[in-house]
Amino acid sequence: MMTTLELFTVGGYRLAAGRSYDEATHLWVETVAEGAARCGFDPLGSETSGDVVAVSFEPVGTSVERGQAFGSLEAAKFVGPLIAPISGTIRAHNGEVVARPGLVNQDPMAHWLIEVQPSRPDEELALLLRDPDRVRAWFAAEVEKFERQGAITQ
Amino acid sequence: MELRVVDAGTVGPFRSQALWHGIASAMKPGDATVLSFCRPSSPYVGLGYHRSIDEIDLGACDRLGLPVIRRQIGGGPVYLDADQLFFQVTLPADRAPARIDLLYEMCLEPAASAFRALGLAVRRNGVNDLAVADERGNRKISGTGAGRIDDGVTVVGNVLFRFPHERMVEVLALAGDRSRQECLRLMRRHVTSLAAEGFEGVGFDEARSALIEAYGEALGTCLESALNESEEEAISEWEERLGDPEWLAVPERPRRTMHHVKISADAWLVMMAEDGLSVEASIVGGQIERARIVAPGLDANALEGKLAGQSVRSAELRRTLEPFGVTGRRVVRLFETLPTLA
CATH class of the missing domain: 3.30.930.10 (Bira Bifunctional Protein; Domain 2)
Structure with missing residues (x-):
């Protein structure tokens, strides 16, 4: 399904409109065809991860719970879990990102990681930020926080 | 604490x-x-x-x-x-x-x-x-x-x-x-x-x-x-x-055209191959220290000599290998597939 990316800028970072953002994991969620949802990194999640050299995912068909790992990411010899922002069954992996993990750093909003069939969409999508004003306020505060911590350089 | x-x-x-x-x-x-x-x-x-x-x-x-x-x-x-x-x-x-x-x-x-x-x-x-x-x-x-x-x-x-x-x-x-x-x-x-x-x-x-x-x-x-x-x-x-x-x-990794050995933060041995052309390069401090190129019918000495001392993925690399025609361009393309060496 082709989608046009409508972007807006917060603190120098570009975010996509029409998506939901998970405050805990810095992953975005986009509802696509047939109620499925795609997840990917927001720009702060991507930047603080470092130069990504590998990603791996639980197999297609696996059920994942919100807050549990759906895969792993490697950067600078650090391996960390990718934490699911919503519960569901994994329908697909983005093979392009598996083959070229650096895409996550180059343009995180344009590259999804996995597609899931959400198991509790009404309940869990409501836990994510979608309202543009709330997304802007949250993300601006996160940029400030990460700057204070020295985790990002602007 | x-x-x-x-x-x-x-x-x-x-x-x-x-x-x-x-x-x-x-x-x-x-x-x-x-x-x-x-x-x-x-x-x-x-x-x-x-x-x-x-x-x-x-x-x-x-x-x-x-x-x-x-x-x-x-x-x-x-x-x-x-x-x-x-x-x-x-x-x-x-x-x-x-x-x-x-x-x-x-x-x-x-x-x-x-x-x-x-x-x-x-x-x-x-x-x-x-x-x-x-x-x-x-x-x-x-x-x-x-x-x-x-x-x-x-x-x-x-x-x-x-x-x-x-x-x-x-x-x-x-x-x-x-x-x-x-x-x-x-x-x-x-x-x-x-x-x-x-x-x-x-x-x-x-x-x-x-x-x-x-x-x-x-x-x-x-x-x-x-x-x-x-x-x-x-x-x-x-x-x-x-x-x-x-x-x-597990996890299974996708097959790639490139294999590398990271020796240290400064030194890598990379091996790349595609369609009968293979390149092995020692990269130290971001520069190609030595290279070995193998392709059917190719006399690689001149090409290998030109690569020595070149920066990886530089425009200079493309210019240097331009005289080598299709083979030169294929070698450059292979170097362009290198991930961030970090």
């Missing part, structure tokens, strides 16, 4: 890895940071979480009686033996810096200080190498890596008392003797040990004491400690998991 110090002593290969996996797995928010030590009783080959088993010469490992153990941190194949002291810093994930290079800074600078206290001019090189740095350049003296397991984050390192470069190269799956010789040349130049630096008199206890003192200064008051019950349980579970052939086999 308190820093628990746990010394597991000399343990079997699987336990030497399970130790820190288990400590991380058992860690809870609010727990004290743990500095753990161990030494493997016998040699083995470690493999990073996302790397392919195809990178290891399993025949050589069988012949040498070396088990292969996949670890839940990054990086490529490494040879580990009793001439190394493993140290690990494990802390609750909510106290770990948000950015990976800051995590390494926090957890590896004390190790660099410890090496300096022993008399070696060691500094952090790149994000996570510990290297002797002098007029001869940088020589890696500790392999490091990191990972998050459940609520714990661990940074691991080792002190190389002696290092058998030949054995390390022997267990790598490389394409023939020339590649092996080149890998060995790079490894001898860029990986060192206490003995190679003239510090063969430093023993395990002395190194351990220096690390405890440096980490104590940086991270908290040291408290010698034993493993607790939940750590013991988690370590046993990890020991079993790490020995499971299924754990070793």
Whole structure:
């Protein structure tokens, strides 16, 4: 399904409109065809991860719970879990990102990681930020926080 | 703040890895940071979480009686033996810096200080190498890596008392003797040990004491400690998991046109092949030091000569190889497939 990316800028970072953002994991969620949802990194999640050299995912068909790992990411010899922002069954992996993990750093909003069939969409999508004003306020505060911590350089 | 110090002593290969996996797995928010030590009783080959088993010469490992153990941190194949002291810093994930290079800074600078206290001019090189740095350049003296397991984050390192470069190269799956010789040349130049630096008199206890003192200064008051019950349980579970052939086999990695051996933060051996053209290059400090090109009917000498000294992925590289026509452009394209060498 082709989608046009409508972007807006917060603190120098570009975010996509029409998506939901998970405050805990810095992953975005986009509802696509047939109620499925795609997840990917927001720009702060991507930047603080470092130069990504590998990603791996639980197999297609696996059920994942919100807050549990759906895969792993490697950067600078650090391996960390990718934490699911919503519960569901994994329908697909983005093979392009598996083959070229650096895409996550180059343009995180344009590259999804996995597609899931959400198991509790009404309940869990409501836990994510979608309202543009709330997304802007949250993300601006996160940029400030990460700057204070020295985790990002602007 | 308190820093628990746990010394597991000399343990079997699987336990030497399970130790820190288990400590991380058992860690809870609010727990004290743990500095753990161990030494493997016998040699083995470690493999990073996302790397392919195809990178290891399993025949050589069988012949040498070396088990292969996949670890839940990054990086490529490494040879580990009793001439190394493993140290690990494990802390609750909510106290770990948000950015990976800051995590390494926090957890590896004390190790660099410890090496300096022993008399070696060691500094952090790149994000996570510990290297002797002098007029001869940088020589890696500790392999490091990191990972998050459940609520714990661990940074691991080792002190190389002696290092058998030949054995390390022997267990790598490389394409023939020339590649092996080149890998060995790079490894001898860029990986060192206490003995190679003239510090063969430093023993395990002395190194351990220096690390405890440096980490104590940086991270908290040291408290010698034993493993607790939940750590013991988690370590046993990890020991079993790490020995499971299924754990070793996955995750499967996509086949790529490029294979690389990271020797140190500064030195790489990369091997790329596509449609009958193969390029092997030694890259040091971002420049091609040596290159070997093989293609049917190609007299590669001139091309290889032009590549020597060139920066990787530069516009200059494209200009330099333009006179070589289609073959030159194909070589440039292969170099353009290189990931960030970090």
